[in-house]
Amino acid sequence: MVFSSVWRSWLSRAGRFSILHEAYLGFLQPRLLHAPVQGLLVNGLASAINAVWCWILIRQGRRHRSPALVADGRHLLTDVITSGGVLVGVGLVAVTGWAVLDPALAALVALNILWSGWGLMKESVGGLMDEAAPPETLKRIRALISAHAVGAIEAHDLRTRHAGRRTFIDFHLVVPGAMSVSEAHDICDGIEQMLKAEIDDALITIHVEPENKAKHSGIVVL
Ligand SMILES: [Zn+2]
Numbered sequence: 001m002v003f004s005s006v007w008r009s010w011l012s013r014a015g016r017f018s019i020l021h022e023a024y025l026g027f028l029q030p031r032l033l034h035a036p037v038q039g040l041l042v043n044g045l046a047s048a049i050n051a052v053w054c055w056i057l058i059r060q061g062r063r064h065r066s067p068a069l070v071a072d073g074r075h076l077l078t079d080v081i082t083s084g085g086v087l088v089g090v091g092l093v094a095v096t097g098w099a100v101l102d103p104a105l106a107a108l109v110a111l112n113i114l115w116s117g118w119g120l121m122k123e124s125v126g127g128l129m130d131e132a133a134p135p136e137t138l139k140r141i142r143a144l145i146s147a148h149a150v151g152a153i154e155a156h157d158l159r160t161r162h163a164g165r166r167t168f169i170d171f172h173l174v175v176p177g178a179m180s181v182s183e184a185h186d187i188c189d190g191i192e193q194m195l196k197a198e199i200d201d202a203l204i205t206i207h208v209e210p211e212n213k214a215k216h217s218g219i220v221v222l
Pocket residue numbers: 156157172209213
């Protein structure tokens with residue numbers, strides 16, 4: 001879903017290569033615009049509303065760790081910057097009478113769109129290729145396992161990854177070989193509950209092992 005929206009926005013961006021072409025034509029043959037003040041005001045107002053909407057999208061996207069929302073916000077932001085560039089360009093041409101300013105700004109706006117498209121692409125792919133939880137979260141997870149695995153011997157091979165808003169956590173839990181399945185299961189349930197209470201959207205997988213699998217290098221159970 002993220003990918004399709006990224007490609008869609010890239011296709012629409014590709015269409016904006018035409019801005020560069022227009023800018024080039026403008027350099028060759030500068031022409032003065034008759035700037036209709038009303039049009040500029042309406043455009044400015046629409047851009048201001050869009051800017052607020054961008055801010056909301058990007059903020060909510062970061063809060064919910066959704067690359068798709070952030071991508072939508074960034075996409076809209078390039079529209080706001082484009083409109084801003086047009087407003088400044090037309091305004092400056094009107095004030096200075098220097099017609100070449102308009103294509104110059106148009107070229108800058110086009111380059112900005114391509115640049116932000118590249119950043120957006122990189123970020124979305126990063127969000128799709130899962131990343132490990134940040135160090136603070138990892139530290140917290142280790143502490144929680146250590147504190148709530150009473151009865152177990154150690155935990156090792158802890159792995160975490162973020163996918164969208166979810167945090168996948170998996171590790172091995174070493175328990176005494178003679179412990180009953182239901183006792184080991186209770187320990188797992190206890191750890192899972194604590195982790196889920198503290199880490200939003202945690203999906204936990206615990207692999208239970210007998211003591212001869214201990215590595216003596218993992219998380220020591222307190
Ligand atoms: Zn193991």
